[in-house]
Amino acid sequence: EAGVTQFPSHSVIEKGQTVTLRCDPISGHDNLYWYRRVMGKEIKFLLHFVKESKQDESGMPNNRFLAERTGGTYSTLKVQPAELEDSGVYFCASSQELVTGSTDGSSRPYEQYFGPGTRLTVT
Amino acid sequence: AQSVTQLGSHVSVSEGALVLLRCNYSSSVPPYLFWYVQYPNQGLQLLLKYTSAATLVKGINGFEAEFKKSETSFHLTKPSAHMSDAAEYFCAVSPNRDDKIIFGKGTRLHILP
Numbered sequence: 001e002a003g004v005t006q007f008p009s010h011s012v013i014e015k016g017q018t019v020t021l022r023c024d025p026i027s028g029h030d031n032l033y034w035y036r037r038v039m040g041k042e043i044k045f046l047l048h049f050v051k052e053s054k055q056d057e058s059g060m061p062n063n064r065f066l067a068e069r070t071g072g073t074y075s076t077l078k079v080q081p082a083e084l085e086d087s088g089v090y091f092c093a094s095s096q097e098l099v100t101g102s103t104d105g106s107s108r109p110y111e112q113y114f115g116p117g118t119r120l121t122v123t
Numbered sequence: 124a125q126s127v128t129q130l131g132s133h134v135s136v137s138e139g140a141l142v143l144l145r146c147n148y149s150s151s152v153p154p155y156l157f158w159y160v161q162y163p164n165q166g167l168q169l170l171l172k173y174t175s176a177a178t179l180v181k182g183i184n185g186f187e188a189e190f191k192k193s194e195t196s197f198h199l200t201k202p203s204a205h206m207s208d209a210a211e212y213f214c215a216v217s218p219n220r221d222d223k224i225i226f227g228k229g230t231r232l233h234i235l236p
Contacts, residue, residue, distance in 0.1 A: 004166070031222065043167075043213065043226040056223060091167065095222070112224060114159075114167035 002026070004115035006092050012121045018080040021118045025074070025094030031055075032075050033095075033112060034067060038088040046090075049075060082122045089117040125150045127214050129227035137235045142186075142201040144230050146214030149195065155217040156197045157224065158188055162210045170212070173197060184208070209234045 005024045013019050025032045034046040046065070047057040051072035060067070064083070069075040079086050093112040130145040148154060156173040171182025178190045188199045197214060214227040 033223075035224075035226075042228045045223045045225070048223065059223075093167075110222070111169055111172070112222075113169075116164070116166040 004092055004094050004113050006090075006115040006118050008118060009116065010119045010121075012123065013082055014123055015084055016081045018078065019082055019120060021077045021079075021090050021120070023075045023077070023092030023094075023115060025092070026113055029094035029096055029113075030072070031095040031110070031112075032069060033093040034075070034077055035091040035093065036088050037091065037117075038085070041088075043091065046077075079120075082120075084122050087120055087122045089119050091115060091117045125154060125216050125218055125225050127216050127225060127227035129212075129214050129230050131230055132228065133231045133233065135233040135235055136204045138206055139203050142199070142204045142208065142232065144199040144212050144214075144232065146188075146197045146199065146227060147195050148197060148214075148216050150216060150218075156188075156190060157215040157217070158182065158186070158197075158199050159213040159215060159226075160210050161213070161229075167213065170199070204232075204234050206234050206236070208232060 007022045011019050030051050032049040035043050036046055037043040045059040047060055047067055048055045049069045052069050066078045092115045095110040095112045126149045128147045136142055158170040159167045160170050161167050170186050171180045171188055173180050173190045181187045186201045188197050190197050211229045211231045213229045215224045217224050
C-alpha cells in the first residue's frame with residue numbers, strides 16, 4: 001500500500017512568488033492534515049480536512065495560505081505571496097475515521113501517517 | 124492548553140547503552156501521547172502511542188515508554204542503542220477526542236560507536 005506522498009520534495013522560490021504544495025493521502029483516508037516545521041521550532045498544526053470539508057483551520061498563520069481538497073482526495077496548500085518566514089518543512093498526514101472500541105465503546109485516536117514533507121525555501 | 128516539553132535537543136549515547144529521551148506534558152485531561160521518529164530524509168513514523176489502555180507502552184524497534192501521571196511524564200527508553208537508532212524523536216500529545224497533534228521541539232539522538 002502506498003503511503004502519503006508529497007510533491008515537490010524541495011522548492012526554492014523568491015519572496016513574493018507563489019508556491020503550491022500537493023499532498024496525496026493514503027487511499028481511503030478521509031482525514032488529511034497539514035503541519036509545518038519552521039527551522040529551530042516545533043512541528044505545528046496548520047489545518048485538518050475531513051473529506052473535502054475543513055474541520056479545523058485554527059493553525060493557518062494568515063490569509064496568504066490557502067488549502068483545498070476538492071473531491072476529498074488529494075490536497076493542495078498554496079502560499080501567495082510567499083514571505084521569508086514561510087520557509088520550513090511542510091508535512092502532510094492522513095488517517096482513517098475515529099475507531100470505536102468494541103468492548104467498552106470508547107473511542108481511540110487513529111494513527112496519523114505522515115508524508116516525507118516538502119522543504120520550502122523562500123529567498 | 125496542552126503542551127509538550129522535551130528535555131535536551133541533542134542526546135548522545137554509546138552503541139549498546141541505554142537510551143532515555145525525556146518528555147513531560149501539560150494537560151488538564153488525560154491525554155493521548157505519542158512518540159514519533161524521523162530518520163534522515165524520511166517522514167515522521169509512529170514509534171508508539173499511549174491511549175490509557177496500559178501505562179507501559181511497547182513500540183517498534185525495541186522502544187517503550189511509560190506513562191506516569193503523577194510526574195506528567197512519558198519518557199522513551201530502549202535498553203540497548205543501535206547505530207540505526209540515530210534520528211530525531213518527537214514527543215507529542217493529542218487532546219481528548221480531538222485529533223490535532225501537538226509536538227515537542229524534538230530530540231536528535233546521536234549514537235557513538
